[in-house]
Amino acid sequence: MVRPTMEDVALRAGVSRALVSLVMRGSPKVSEMRRTAVLKAAEELGYSPHAMARSLASRTSTVLGVMVSDLHNAFFAEVVDGIDEVAREQGFDIIINTGGRSPARERRALESLLSFRPAGLILLSPVVPATAIGKAAEQLPIVLVARSSRVSTVDTVNDDGEQGARLAVDHLVSLGHKRIAHLDGGEGTQAGPRRRGYVTAMEAHGLAPQVVSSEYTDAAGARAIRSLIADGSLPTAILSCNDFNAVGAISALEDAGLRVPADVSVVGYDNTSLAALRHVSLTTIDQPRAEFGRLAALALLQRVRDERTDPVRHLLNPSLVVRNTTAPPGGLR
Amino acid sequence: MVRPTMEDVALRAGVSRALVSLVMRGSPKVSEMRRTAVLKAAEELGYSPHAMARSLASRTSTVLGVMVSDLHNAFFAEVVDGIDEVAREQGFDIIINTGGRSPARERRALESLLSFRPAGLILLSPVVPATAIGKAAEQLPIVLVARSSRVSTVDTVNDDGEQGARLAVDHLVSLGHKRIAHLDGGEGTQAGPRRRGYVTAMEAHGLAPQVVSSEYTDAAGARAIRSLIADGSLPTAILSCNDFNAVGAISALEDAGLRVPADVSVVGYDNTSLAALRHVSLTTIDQPRAEFGRLAALALLQRVRDERTDPVRHLLNPSLVVRNTTAPPGGLR
DNA sequence: CTACAGCATTGGAGCGCTCCAACCAATAGA
DNA sequence: TCTATTGGTTGGAGCGCTCCAATGCTGTAG
Secondary structure (H helix, E strand, C coil): CCCCCHHHHHHHHCCCHHHHHHHHCCCCCCCHHHHHHHHHHHHHHCCCCCHHHHHHHHCCCCEEEEEECCCCCHHHHHHHHHHHHHHHHCCCEEEEEECCCCHHHHHHHHHHHHCCCCCEEEEECCCCCHHHHHHHHCCCCEEEECCCCCCCCEEEEEECHHHHHHHHHHHHHHCCCCCEEEEECCCCCCHHHHHHHHHHHHHHCCCCCEEEECCCCHHHHHHHHHHHHHHCCCCCEEEECCHHHHHHHHHHHHHCCCCCCCCCEEECCECCHHHHCCCCCCEEEECCHHHHHHHHHHHHHHHHCCCCCCCCEEEECCEEECCCCCCCHHHCC | CCCCCHHHHHHHHCCCHHHHHHHHCCCCCCCHHHHHHHHHHHHHHCCCCCHHHHHHHHCCCCEEEEEECCCCCHHHHHHHHHHHHHHHHCCCEEEEEECCCCHHHHHHHHHHHHCCCCCEEEEECCCCCHHHHHHHHCCCCEEEECCCCCCCCEEEEEECHHHHHHHHHHHHHHHCCCCEEEEECCCCCCHHHHHHHHHHHHHHCCCCCEEEECCCCHHHHHHHHHHHHHHCCCCCEEEECCHHHHHHHHHHHHHCCCCCCCCCEEECCECCHHHHCCCCCCEEEECCHHHHHHHHHHHHHHHHCCCCCCCCEEEECCEEECCCCCCCHHHCC
């Protein structure tokens, strides 16, 4: 249970501690002979460098901290994939911490991440107040994903929710739909842009928007549909605020004896793995998640290397994924 | 961008560095007067302790490393919740790293985690070879979740897959089913115990087991069903190796004009959030995921504190969650 | 044969912290 | 009055490493 140090390796290889340090950092100014001797000794002892001591001594860090607001959401997993890809190829490690959607726990996660003095921080859809982010931004570079900010030292990466909603409306209109309702995400992140995009697109087509208050869950989607049916105001197409909501909507429609897409078309948002299941096969809007992560990591590393001081605001284009929940209205297919 | 050190706080509070250290660690042998003075100075400077320097100096760590083999799987998120809960209440922080299901990447993640010299490591369903785990176990305490091990210095937490399969079979038999097929998980983790449990339970009921080779995906589940239909060997009930497989099976059954559960009953395994969707509403086997995490953290902390040296092998009981995909055979309901 | 590069190698200082032995009143006991 | 004892406080050493200035060593030019 006691790990060997550089000193041990140096002793065994018959060189100085400083030389071992050079070898470990891949310095070119070490003779081939010594290098192999050191590596051999390290191997035999099972030595691996102590990242914290290194970071302490060098006053630099090769660690990027990532705060994931909700580990349960697969959305973030793909963003992390993108971050990891870029970080790794540039010689950085990442450490993840999770906030569990609670501001208090998230704050603690932030504190914990900060105590490792990472080179920078990427926050995925954080729920902590902007002031907490601003304070952290005084200590190290920070990039926000799926959350906007006006702080000039903070970079952001977001999807263009307005455009995504527009894509969905355009698709439905091109199929011949005229009555299209939007099940709104309420307070949820990104719900605002999606709603705005929907309204704008409808008006651009000369159609009347119909916004129905709802939430990011399948139960809420089902509830919204039932109320529309009760009202007698059920349209021929539905644009849900996200995939879960859409799946709930579909299930309520089927419960009411309506067929999807023959009687009613449904479009989701996010292209979660759920949407891709053949049993669901949901037409939805895809966000370039891995690209979010890549751009976030790239932006962060630029700051870390002092290559840039102006803030970057990425707004990525979502795309439409057509599956089997959309068709022309009235079973015309 | 430059963080204050203990020295700065000491200077400002007019005390020694050692005294600040005592205050930061909440020592009782500090006069109230000095304590408040130090805390005030720290607050004004925005000081927070440097975790790495602390850990280096104290030769101890309050960090638990967690390696998640696949961040995309919500299963692990709940395990992490359990770990986090216990760790936090015992004054430990956790840092997470992901292996992305690839042994090479996982190895790197392990290396990275190790370089922080955490107090211990929890590996969630790791895919690295046992030797790599054994080697790491020489350096610090390790707990494995959803993977077994024979190494005596490593603790494990698993679900009792045999019992879970038995629960499912018992449920179907009690509904009146006699022909029950198992869509097998093949090489997948935990597929073995589930298959064994199924076979044992069938034989205990005097029924003939029918194991169909399949995989942990919805496409594989659908494929298996199609081949059963083509064979003319479709039973009245299906026990899938996991929820995804079950959903694929359901969709293939419906495509073939069969109703679930009226014509065929289907049981999944894992109780993922997918199963709970009303559109799916899958009868399935639930594993106490948060409990996995809690027990893993507890076991690890015992080792960390040298309270135990004998290995612990937790085998948790799964439970049956009845939803709407199971009913008596032949539409007798 | 000396001088001077150029290169590989090394000891020492120091990163921010903890820990320990020593220290310093102030009070208690003899 | 002198010595113990106690509670609060302090300087110094050292954790494992990096960085820097200095050192030794070749080989080549003068």
